[in-house]
Amino acid sequence: MSKKTSPWASDGLFDHSDIVSLGNFTYLHTLKSAAATPLAQTSSASTPTVSEFLNGAISEYVLGGTPDGMRPFLVDGQQLTLHNSLNGATAHTWITAENQVLISYAGTTRGENLLIDPLSTAGGLLSDLQILGQQVSSAQHQSLDFAHQAIEAAAKQGYGTQDIFVTGHSLGGISAAYVAQQTGLGGISFEASGIPRDLHAVGQGGNFVNVVTLGDPVANYSSDIRGEQPFAPSFVSQAEGGGSLPHYGSLFLIGAQADQQDLAEAAAKVGHLFNGDNGGQVNPLGVALHPVSVAAGIAEAARLIAEFHLPAAEYTNLGVTPTGGFLDTLPAQIGTAHGPVLMVGNYSVAELQAFAETHATFG
Numbered sequence: 001m002s003k004k005t006s007p008w009a010s011d012g013l014f015d016h017s018d019i020v021s022l023g024n025f026t027y028l029h030t031l032k033s034a035a036a037t038p039l040a041q042t043s044s045a046s047t048p049t050v051s052e053f054l055n056g057a058i059s060e061y062v063l064g065g066t067p068d069g070m071r072p073f074l075v076d077g078q079q080l081t082l083h084n085s086l087n088g089a090t091a092h093t094w095i096t097a098e099n100q101v102l103i104s105y106a107g108t109t110r111g112e113n114l115l116i117d118p119l120s121t122a123g124g125l126l127s128d129l130q131i132l133g134q135q136v137s138s139a140q141h142q143s144l145d146f147a148h149q150a151i152e153a154a155a156k157q158g159y160g161t162q163d164i165f166v167t168g169h170s171l172g173g174i175s176a177a178y179v180a181q182q183t184g185l186g187g188i189s190f191e192a193s194g195i196p197r198d199l200h201a202v203g204q205g206g207n208f209v210n211v212v213t214l215g216d217p218v219a220n221y222s223s224d225i226r227g228e229q230p231f232a233p234s235f236v237s238q239a240e241g242g243g244s245l246p247h248y249g250s251l252f253l254i255g256a257q258a259d260q261q262d263l264a265e266a267a268a269k270v271g272h273l274f275n276g277d278n279g280g281q282v283n284p285l286g287v288a289l290h291p292v293s294v295a296a297g298i299a300e301a302a303r304l305i306a307e308f309h310l311p312a313a314e315y316t317n318l319g320v321t322p323t324g325g326f327l328d329t330l331p332a333q334i335g336t337a338h339g340p341v342l343m344v345g346n347y348s349v350a351e352l353q354a355f356a357e358t359h360a361t362f363g
Helices: 050-061 111-115 118-132 138-156 171-183 257-273 284-289 291-308 312-318 326-333 349-358
Strands: 081-084 089-095 101-105 164-169 186-190 208-213 250-254
Touching: 050 089, 050 101, 050 164, 050 171, 050 186, 050 312, 050 326, 081 138, 089 138, 089 171, 101 138, 101 171, 118 138, 118 171, 138 164, 138 171, 164 171, 171 186, 171 208, 186 349, 208 312, 208 349, 250 312, 250 349, 257 291, 312 326
Parallel strands: 101 164, 164 186, 186 208, 208 250
Antiparallel strands: 081 089, 089 101
């Protein structure tokens, strides 16, 4: 787990503020993840850029989307892909301009793909419910199986594990983080929640970054960022272990603290649902006594998701220019961006981590 020491480090986010502590399989062959694969990746390894990671992740929302400057990773003449409508697990493999392999995992709605495969969105929502219950979802497990398949296929074409990376947005980012935790692959997730700790996992987190927009209820659903408690699990800083549902790897926070305050207020209202922080028992009496407050908190959380969970925040705050035609660039226009614009689009994973150590990444 990456340790931060700068005054803007995520470990100390709001520690001294007045925010309260709040079925369809497309497999070329079957490969089970019975054993972890030892990797040769380090935090200083050459990686795709932030722009490539983000465009790869968001291409999953575009029907037939292809990240700019990339080409499909082919096996027997076909792109290696994953698609299971029953749990929403979807992924594509790409070859970047630097001749590295990038696995991009899809988010819940899959954007335009919803029009031709609504069942997959329903399956993704079922996986989301498992994640809300602080479990490893079916989509994450299958995403790991697919990653092992991709590693094996890439090895046959001369690609070592030091040149294989993962990315995704929302559910796709959660899957990418889980795959990275279990395999040690590097990458960047966008607006992913925390995942359960696994002391026996292969990955150590030094080569993985989570981009989190302040105010986003999905990305802040974790134990290592203060703001969404008591709906989220109890806050524990990354320096102290990160708690029960931390983000795997390091945090790169963007946006504005004022939006995190709005999230904290919404979470406090929804918190009447529980005896203590989430993970405790549901409190029917609390709902009965505070129905208006709970309903208002849920409505506010929905507004915050619509504003800060969607791709505009990442593209704007990270200084990434969307490329391609109208449909390719449309996702980058959806959502709201607050806070400073950081021109980090051409940075590697290690450079992004170094930037967070020395710069204010949110306002």
